[in-house]
Amino acid sequence: MSLLETYKQVRSHTEYLCEPLEIEDFVVQPVLDVSPLKWHLGHTTWFFETFVLKPNDHNYKEFHPKYPYLFNSYYVSAGDRWERASRGQLTRPTVKEIFDYRKYVDQAMHQFLSDGNISEELKNVIILGFNHEQQHQELFLYDIKRILGDNPLYPSYREDLKETKAINEKFEWLKMDEGIYDIGFDGAGFHFDNERGKHKVFLHEFQIASALVTNGEFIEFIKDGAYRDPMLWLSEGWDWVQKNEVNAPRYWHQEDGGEWWNYTLGGYRKVSDDDPLCHISYYEADAFARWKNGRLPTEQEWEVACNMYSPNVLLKTNFVDNRQFKPIQTSDYDFFGNVWEWTASAYTAYPYYRPPKGALGEYNGKFMVNQMVLRGGSFGTSRNHIRSTYRNFFHPHLRWMFSGIRLAKHI
Template sequence: MPLDLPTAQNSASVLETFARVRGDSEALAKPLSPEDCMIQSMEAASPAKWHLAHTSWFFETFILVPNAKDYSPFHPDFGYLFNSYYNQIGEMHQRGKRGMLSRPSLQDVLSYRSFVNDALIRLVEDADEKTFAAIEPLILLGCSHEQQHQELLLTDLQHGLFQNAMKPAIYKDAREGEGGGAPLKWREMEGGVCNIGWNGDGFAFDNEQPRHKVYLHPFELANRPVTNGEFIEFIEDGGYQAPVHWLSDAWEVINQDLWTAPLYWRKSETDNKWYRYSLFGEVEIDPHAPVCHVSSYEAAAYASWIGARLPTEFEWEAAASLFPLEGRFLKGGAPFLPKPASNPENDDRLLQLFGDVWEWTASPYVAYPGFAVPPGAVGEYNGKFMSGQMVLKGGSCATPEGHIRVSYRNFFPPEARWQFSGFRLARDCN
């Protein structure tokens, strides 16, 4: 799949990308009521309205204010309300209280988006060659940043609506591409010296760089992610009650928060079937689809139970680089559910490396050798989070199409599970 974010191209191409990304965000929000857009169910999540405003704040703060002559911000308070964590920019509204912002209204936020859109288009159209060369990388960063927030809008919204006993359905599920499931197989990887990190001419985040070499011992990688049905076996075998499989911190979390299954799951006492809440309402769990909404802790516990382990991010990337970047992603404001793998008989491919579910790895999120934080406030984007997080790879069904690269590094705390996160197994070669 080609990367959708162009670079070193003309202004028309950049504006086309900008318009598409901005339109996709509003398409995701279109089915939502103003009340839906205010929900904040936990500090780690943000209201949909805030996501729509913050992504506009990003373009305004880092591109329009420094570069557009006579530009005046849309509202004097928005810089405070919609800053996320850029301390060099100034003070910001408390993260855990974003759901208290009944004002500005949703309509005001949409007007803000329109105002920023018009100003950026004028800036690009009027820019000379030197100015365009300076702002183009920031526009592409802003577009990729907004795509990240499109996924966050969906995951945060799902967590918020899960608190509602009505279990509302927001979107219609497009179910094309159903698969019947694929048997678990192992593919041996030779290991050796591998190149890791971004090595291309297009856009990439700073945390994917610099490209460097790592040595990998021979290993085996499962041909697909762990499925719901397989994870149910772990549950029914008492996996959540067996401390031998859990890290110390994990055991404390699952007992404190009373985890007995992945997030959004419940077992019906009426028909003895498993169900989970989704943005399409409550759905029966497909045993062949990848398990989703599990933490790194749960992934590692399952791997221990089955006698395997999680791959490192380097093992995952080395293996994934051998296959096309194809998968089930978010398309133009139309979300999906993770679906079963479909595998022709005797096929030795690695399936669902991209899309469907993010895959937890065993790697902590740390800097690559030679990494340097970019200067200025924009340098706060990734580098300052390189502590206490684990790396996920591959994207999910809520990740915008064209957003992912083999080198892409997502990261969340090991206890996080409201993202579309799953995992596949690895093991050492004997």
């Protein structure tokens, strides 16, 4: 597929995600981690304007002189930025004006990509822009669920979602032999800089679960009083539970009679025991693993096991392309899709890691502190965006993203 066709495809998916929304949905910022939806639309457009059009298209005229200030996120070397926590204060530009901005930049990009004569270096920047927008498409879903999910009306994001039964294959422990393995990206194709550099790791013999932890399993964890047992929790995790009065995954509510319900993108529904668990913090994942007499896999173990047991199964798994908008067990061990899987690994640099020069060097490397790695993608991830080497990362207390658990254990 050409760069132009890929550009159109990626940008149209963002607009598809916007279709069910009302104008009021685009402007809310309930907490620091959630950006107004209109900001995502502006920021992903700013990326192409700033890193592709302005430095390379001499005929391009900037849409608005203040938009770089409003829509820059964390690229310090690209200029000053509006305060992240204050994005929700801005009623202007309006949602309509931001869509006009997208249309303006889209037209310029269509012309620029049609003209050809694009260097390999610039091509890589454009492809990074595609992947950057795909990341924001998933963040867009996190944020709209956070915005709607705390509304007492529990409004549905999409009314056309179908109910699909989970495929619950027989659980087993998948064995991995002790040895030296290669991990990290090597070869052709897009990858983020934090994946780069195939290198060897030594792994002791271990086992990894063939399936994701389900809601039903986590309900047993709750029933057993695990949220009240400090022996199961890391010290910071226990402090977090106590301070925030956490007693269940994000969006779960226990109704009269003791049944658990949860907010989904399809509205307020009874928790399905068979569906993969979603919306938990690293602290909860670690405590559950300890309660189960297991542990979380390291990111190295996860990648090696994924390559061993789930090669070339991306078409069978649950991504945003399936338009389920919820986690549901599929087959082939669910290493890809459904929910991002917490690992026991801190987000740090691979051997010989070097960030790219310039503002784009701020993309990943500057965040390599106080965060944990997640692997595998989710039901909000685009199928062509994920790889076994993909390293996602979040702070351990966060859980508004689509996060879940796969267990491992020593032999």
